Amino acid sequence: MVRNFPALPGFYRTLFLYIEPVSTVSPAILAWFFPGASWFHHELIPTATAPSGPLDARTTMAIWQLGNCYLLLGLISSLVFRAIRDALPNNPEAQERILGASFTALALADVTHIAASFIGLPDELKYSYGKWNPMTHGNITFVIFLLSVRLAWFAGVGRTTYYYGKRTKVD
Numbered sequence: 306m307v308r309n310f311p312a313l314p315g316f317y318r319t320l321f322l323y324i325e326p327v328s329t330v331s332p333a334i335l336a337w338f339f340p341g342a343s344w345f346h347h348e349l350i351p352t353a354t355a356p357s358g359p360l361d362a363r364t365t366m367a368i369w370q371l372g373n374c375y376l377l378l379g380l381i382s383s384l385v386f387r388a389i390r391d392a393l394p395n396n397p398e399a400q401e402r403i404l405g406a407s408f409t410a411l412a413l414a415d416v417t418h419i420a421a422s423f424i425g426l427p428d429e430l431k432y433s434y435g436k437w438n439p440m441t442h443g444n445i446t447f448v449i450f451l452l453s454v455r456l457a458w459f460a461g462v463g464r465t466t467y468y469y470g471k472r473t474k475v476d
Contacts, residue, residue, distance in 0.1 A: 310390040312400035314464050320454055322386055328447065330379035336372035345372075348440040351430060378414075381407070397467040405469055408455045415452040419445055 310318055336345040342365045347356040360368070385407065393399045422444040423431065430436055437445070457463070461470050 308390055309394045310400065311397040311465065312404050312467060313386065313390070317454070317458055317464065320451075321382055325451060326379040326383035328379075328443070329375050329382065331375075332443075333372040333376035333379070336368050336375075342368040345440075348438060349444075350426060351436055351438040351441055378411075382411075397465075401466070401468040405459065408458060412452055412455045415448050415455070419448050419452070422448075 313321060332345070336342055343356050343358075343360050346360055346364060346368050386404065389400050389403050393403075422441070426441070430441075434446075459469055
């Protein structure tokens with residue numbers, strides 16, 4: 306059953322209630338359990354060499370904490386957006402205002418995540434997209450896609466707007 310969520314219709318609903326949460330929870334599982342922190346660390350920058358061995362305790366902790374950040378993003382997208390839908394089914398303006406606040410924070414995080422991921426790449430890989438691995442494409446290419454869709458949502462592309470883009474009356 307599709308619930309009434311006018312502020313997040315169709316494609317936006319599918320992307321932000323299902324695809325994005327899965328895409329952000331998955332790295333947490335990959336870092337924590339299998340293939341694990343060493344694999345995750347090695348995949349952050351594409352290379353033809355195999356992982357050199359176990360990570361030191363600090364690096365392992367940092368990768369696990371990064372996994373926790375991924376989990377948090379996935380839970381916010383999944384649980385908070387569903388709570389907005391369920392608590393405010395007949396109030397699309399309130400839905401949109403809360404989603405907009407969340408999308409603003411996520412868009413700012415998208416920009417910094419893209420920048421950090423790109424700047425962190427060695428110079429010989431920055432513009433060699435074919436040499437990027439799935440992790441690099443996830444951290445840069447897919448996040449650019451998510452940011453673009455968030456911006457399209459703010460612009461009202463493919464949806465009715467209830468708050469953003471509406472002129473307010475000044476008395």
